[in-house]
Amino acid sequence: MNEAADNKCRVCGEEVSPKLDRVSAGTGESFEILICSACGHGRTSPQPTDLDKYYSGYYGGRHGFTARFRAMSRARILNHCFNRIAGRSVLDVGCGDGDFMLAARGSGWVVVGTERSEQIGEITGLDVLPDLIAVQKVFGDASFDAITCWHTLEHFDDPAATLDEIGKLIKTDGVLLIAVPNFGGWQSRFFGRHWLHLDVPRHLSHFTSDSLDQLFSKHGFKVERSWHSEFEYDVLGWSQSGLNAIFPTPNAFFHLLSGKPTKIGSFSKIVNFALGSxxxxxxxxxxxxxxxxxxxxxxxxxxxxxxxxTQI
Structure with missing residues (x-):
């Protein structure tokens, strides 16, 4: 990509400029967020050419004891979008550990997922392909009644191109459900570089309500409803971001909850858990x-x- 194009917003095409510095919690590398002056969309810069090292240890129990509750809640949202479920198909883009796919299948959905880790399908027994291109080759155009992106669209460097690929796979009048961190919300503005859900460089795109609405309207989708919170993400966004602003080791409370190893001592674990709670x-x-x-x-x-x- 040439320098001029890299200075343009990948949602609305207006100029972007560096507004926020961030240090990666995983590697200590420095990144900045380029922000569009028009729609507020953010982009991580520089964008790594090899992302695999940033996903080491990313899978497996990331959400701890709340995983099943969250998966069932999302399945209920999907079910409410349709009068009849039996025989309908859903593609879960970035299916993670497969919890949502299992919950949807339990409700009668035919489920397919994508995930960069090839082991997810082997572990869960679910139909998981590596990316949208592979899904296109196997299933073809207009194959799915619904497509979900639960906190995955922010992991793509070109969300417009990703939405075009999704548009080919979903049926006309099909439902697209997307959840992303709100870069234009109070948490992002209050905590800045300490905000838990920046998660650079895994999060390559940072959405505001305006930028997400523009993205949909420009790529063949009509927004019917929006919500401005997801309980688990919002609570952790406030608590862990506050701790990040106080302590030098980022995201320790989140790692304790999800059973991930942390680089802090026993006393610090107690303090982080107590204050995080x-x-x-x-x-x-x-x-x-x-x-x-x-x-x-x-x-x-x-x-x-x-x-x-049907559009003029």
């Missing part, structure tokens, strides 16, 4: 008011694929 409780009113004010830490959007042939 306290901050989580204190955050509940902020989660509620953030959702009501449409400034929560997460954006969840339901969009429908429109028939372009």
């Amino acid at each position: 306290l901050f989580s409780a204190v955050s509940l009113p902020f989660v509620l008011f953030g959702s009501l004010a449409r400034k929560g830490g997460t954006l969840v959007v339901k969009a429908v694929k429109v028939d372009n042939s």
Whole structure:
């Protein structure tokens, strides 16, 4: 990509400029967020050519004891979008550990997923392909009644191209459900570089409500409904970001909850867990008011694929 193109927003095409520095929690490398002056969309820079090293240890119990609750909640959202479920198909883009796919299959859905780790399908027995190109080759155009992207669209460097690929795979009037961290919400603005959900460089794109709406409208989707919080993500966004602003070791509370190893001693673990629990409780009113004010830490959007042939 040439230098001029790299200075343009990949959602609306306007100029971007560096506004926020961030240090990767995993490697100590420095990254910055380029922000669009028009729609507020953010892009991680520089974008690594080899992302595999940043996903080492990323899979497996990332969300701890809340994983099943979250998967069932998302399956209910999907079920409410359709009067009849039996025989309908859903593609889960970036299926992670497969928890949502299992919950959807338990509700009667025919499920397919994509994930960069080839082991996910082997471990779960689910139909998991490496990427959208592979899905296209196997299933062809207009194959799915619904497509979900639960906190995965932010992992793509070119969300417009990704949405075009999704548009080929979904049926006309099919439902697209997307959840992303809200780069325009209160958490992002208050905590800045300490915000848990920046997660650079795994998160390559950073969405605002405006940039997500523009992305949908330009690529063949009509937004029908949006939510401005997802409970687990919002609570952790407040509590862990607050701890990140205080302590030098980032994301320790999150790692303790998910059973991941941390580089802190026993006393620090106790302090992080105690303060993290306290901050989580204190955050509940902020989660509620953030959702009501449409400034929560997460954006969840339901969009429908429109028939372009009927548009003038």
